[in-house]
Structure formats: C-alpha cells, structure tokens
Amino acid sequence: MEQRSIAFIGAGNMARSIIAGLIASGYDAKKITATAPSETRLAPLQHDFGINTDSDNLRAAQQADVVVLAVKPQLMADVCLPLQAVDFSNKLVISIAAGINSARLATMLDSQLHLVRVMPNTPALIGKGMSGLYADSTLAPQDHQFASDLLQAVGEICWVKQEADINGIIAAAGSAPAYFFLFMEAIQQQAMAQGFDEQTARLLVQQTALGAAAMVQANPETDLATLRQQVTSKGGTTAEAINTFNHHHLTEIVAKAMQAAVARAQEMEQLF
Ligand SMILES: NC(=O)C1=CN([C@@H]2O[C@H](COP(=O)(O)OP(=O)(O)OC[C@H]3O[C@@H](n4cnc5c(N)ncnc54)[C@H](O)[C@@H]3O)[C@@H](O)[C@H]2O)C=CC1
Ligand SMILES: O=C(O)[C@@H]1CCC=N1
Incomplete structure (x- = not known):
C-alpha cells in the first residue's frame, strides 16, 4: 500500500491495535507517529513497534x-x-x-475535511479486525483507496453508504x-463450576470458539442456523442447552443489547 505519513492522535487500545496490525503487515514504522500526553502510553509503542512518538x-x-x-x-x-491551526x-x-x-x-476542527469515519475493532491487533468505513461522495478515489488499504492491513472491511450505518457497525x-x-x-466460569481448573476451562472455551468461527469462515455457503443444527442431535444434550437459551430469550437479549x-x-452524537 501507499506509504503516507500517519499521525495517530491518541495512543490507546484501538490505536495500538491498528498500529500493531500495520507494522505486522509491513507498513514502514518510520512513517507512523502516535501521540498521547504521557510517556506511559507512548514508550511501549516506540519499544514494541519502532514508531515515532510525540506528546x-x-x-x-x-x-x-x-x-x-x-x-x-x-x-x-x-x-x-x-488542531484548528492545522491546514487540512x-x-x-x-x-x-x-x-x-x-x-x-x-x-x-473548523475545516472542510477529507474525512473517513472508521469503526474498527480490537482484533485488528492480530490482523483479524473488522472495520466499517464511511465517507461522503466528495472523498477523492486515492483517499478512499488509502483508507481501504489501511484497514485491510489489519483485517476485513466494509464500506457503508450512509453515515448512520456506522452506528450499526458499532453494534x-x-x-x-x-x-x-x-x-x-x-x-x-461454568466449566470451572463443573470441576475444570481455570486453565483447562479457558482452553475448552477458546479452542471451541476458534473452531466455531473457523467453521463459519470455511463454509461460506452454509448458513449459521445449519451449522448450529449440525451440532444439535435430536433429543440430545445440545438441544437441551439451546432450548434453555431460547426459553430465556437469548435472541431478544442480543437484539436489545445491540439496540442499546x-x-x-446516537446519544453520544448529541453529547459530544
Ligand atoms: N476500544 C475499542 O474496541 C474501540 C474503540 N473505538 C474508538 O477509539 C477511540 C479510542 O478508544 P480506545 O483506544 O479504546 O481508548 P483509550 O482510552 O485506550 O485510548 C485513548 C488514548 O488517548 C490518549 N489521550 C488522552 N488525552 C489525549 C490528548 N489530549 N491528546 C492525545 N492523546 C490523548 C490517552 O493517553 C489514550 O492513550 C474512541 O473514540 C473509541 O470510540 C472504536 C472502535 C473500537
Ligand atoms: O465502547 C465504545 O464506546 C467503543 C466503541 C466500540 C468499541 N468500543
């Protein structure tokens, strides 16, 4: 990708995730600067990735x-x-x-901007991010491309047509x-309650989550419900667990959480 100089204003969890992904994908560390008021955030970034830092x-x-x-x-x-003093x-x-x-x-910023709004997520840290991007129709094609390349360096992307859809990407x-x-x-927690030590319980859940996600990825033609049904033997153990989730309205709980x-x-759009 094009190697433009990038300044990350703010060097927290999300900036670190994107920087880590960029460096892993071969982006030139000398072209990246991260800023934060304190050295505690900046020193590890400089040490781990060799990027520039600035307060x-x-x-x-x-x-x-x-x-x-x-x-x-x-x-x-x-x-x-x-930053209103910057010529954007x-x-x-x-x-x-x-x-x-x-x-x-x-x-x-008191400026007309060439702006892309991006909603990434922290798995960008290991190149497995999912980012939604929005720009209005005035954005130059080369900026559109750069933003795509930047976020593709740390995972998958999708562009949304309306800015409001960025909130859907958040959810x-x-x-x-x-x-x-x-x-x-x-x-x-429940595996531990059933007698497994913490490490074994973690292995059980992490490998199962990884396996389930990998199966979804490996079977793009198979819908999620079918993958679920393949685990769910009639009259078996999974059916009992799924019935319990359904009885307690898991789908509605997820819907409410995403709506929240x-x-x-939307509330933050009014507050800040
Ligand atoms: N954490 C996440 O999973 C995601 C976060 N975001 C967005 O990313 C942004 C950052 O979030 P996090 O990285 O989680 O927060 P964070 O609190 O980890 O990082 C914010 C950073 O800003 C720095 N900072 C504070 N005052 C500053 C100043 N005056 N100048 C420069 N830097 C300053 C802090 O030192 C800190 O390093 C937020 O706007 C959030 O909405 C977006 C998607 C996912
Ligand atoms: O919790 C938050 O507000 C940020 C945005 C998406 C993930 N973390």
Whole structure:
C-alpha cells in the first residue's frame, strides 16, 4: 500500500491495535507517529513497534499526510481545538471515534475535511479486525483507496453508504468482541463450576470458539442456523442447552443489547 505519513492522535487500545496490525503487515514504522500526553502510553509503542512518538498533537498532525483521531469521544472537542491551526486541505482525516459524526468533526476542527469515519475493532491487533468505513461522495478515489488499504492491513472491511450505518457497525462489530468475550467468560466460569481448573476451562472455551468461527469462515455457503443444527442431535444434550437459551430469550437479549449500543452512539452524537 501507499506509504503516507500517519499521525495517530491518541495512543490507546484501538490505536495500538491498528498500529500493531500495520507494522505486522509491513507498513514502514518510520512513517507512523502516535501521540498521547504521557510517556506511559507512548514508550511501549516506540519499544514494541519502532514508531515515532510525540506528546505534541499539533506538531504530529502538521507533519502528517493522514491524521487518525483516536481519542475518547468525550475528549475529542478539547483535543481538536488546538488542531484548528492545522491546514487540512491536503490531509486525509480518519476518525475512529464512536458517536461523533462528520459534521461535528468538521466543526471541531473548523475545516472542510477529507474525512473517513472508521469503526474498527480490537482484533485488528492480530490482523483479524473488522472495520466499517464511511465517507461522503466528495472523498477523492486515492483517499478512499488509502483508507481501504489501511484497514485491510489489519483485517476485513466494509464500506457503508450512509453515515448512520456506522452506528450499526458499532453494534455488530466495534463493540461485539466484548459480547463474545462475555459469552466465553460465562462458559469458562461454568466449566470451572463443573470441576475444570481455570486453565483447562479457558482452553475448552477458546479452542471451541476458534473452531466455531473457523467453521463459519470455511463454509461460506452454509448458513449459521445449519451449522448450529449440525451440532444439535435430536433429543440430545445440545438441544437441551439451546432450548434453555431460547426459553430465556437469548435472541431478544442480543437484539436489545445491540439496540442499546446504537442508542448510546446516537446519544453520544448529541453529547459530544
Ligand atoms: N476500544 C475499542 O474496541 C474501540 C474503540 N473505538 C474508538 O477509539 C477511540 C479510542 O478508544 P480506545 O483506544 O479504546 O481508548 P483509550 O482510552 O485506550 O485510548 C485513548 C488514548 O488517548 C490518549 N489521550 C488522552 N488525552 C489525549 C490528548 N489530549 N491528546 C492525545 N492523546 C490523548 C490517552 O493517553 C489514550 O492513550 C474512541 O473514540 C473509541 O470510540 C472504536 C472502535 C473500537
Ligand atoms: O465502547 C465504545 O464506546 C467503543 C466503541 C466500540 C468499541 N468500543
């Protein structure tokens, strides 16, 4: 991919995940700078990936071709204010923040922006990310391509046609690793309650989750319900477990949880 200079404004979990994925995919570490107010976040990034770090957001943004906004949504306005001094006319801005829309970002930076909103997720750290991307029709094809390449370096991507769909991506992918971790925690806890030690319980759940996800990936023509049915022998053990999930309305619980994620993103759009 094109090796533009990139400044990550904010060096937390998500920036680290993307940086790790980029470096693993061969991106030039010297072209990447990450910023944060404290060395505690920056030193490990410099040590682990050999990238540049800077505590000065303005300098990093001014020197970069691509500015990735990767701070918490509630900090975005404060972080953007000094960046209003940057000339964004020849820069691509990528925001990974949940709940801050394009119009608001343009106001915060007081500029017309070449902007892509991206909703990644933390498995980007190991090249298994899932990112949704949105840009309006004014984005130049080469910026569109760069954003695609950047996120494809750390996993799969899908472009959405309307900005509002980014909130759907949050619910289905950005936040979703945590749902799977929660489910895995629950299985691990119950396996321990049934007598397995912690390590064995973890192995049981992690290998099973990996195997299930790999089966989904390996059988793109087979729908998820069929894969489930293949495990579920009539009158057997799985049927009892699935009946119990259904009895307690698992599908409705998931729907409500995803709707709550979208609602919170919409609420954040008003708050920040
Ligand atoms: N964690 C996740 O799974 C995902 C997070 N996001 C978005 O990514 C963004 C960052 O989230 P996380 O990485 O989880 O948060 P985080 O709290 O781990 O990282 C935020 C970073 O910003 C830095 N920071 C604080 N004040 C700053 C300042 N004035 N200038 C520069 N950096 C500053 C902090 O030192 C910290 O390293 C958020 O907007 C979130 O909505 C998007 C998708 C997934
Ligand atoms: O929880 C959050 O707000 C962020 C956005 C998606 C994942 N983490």
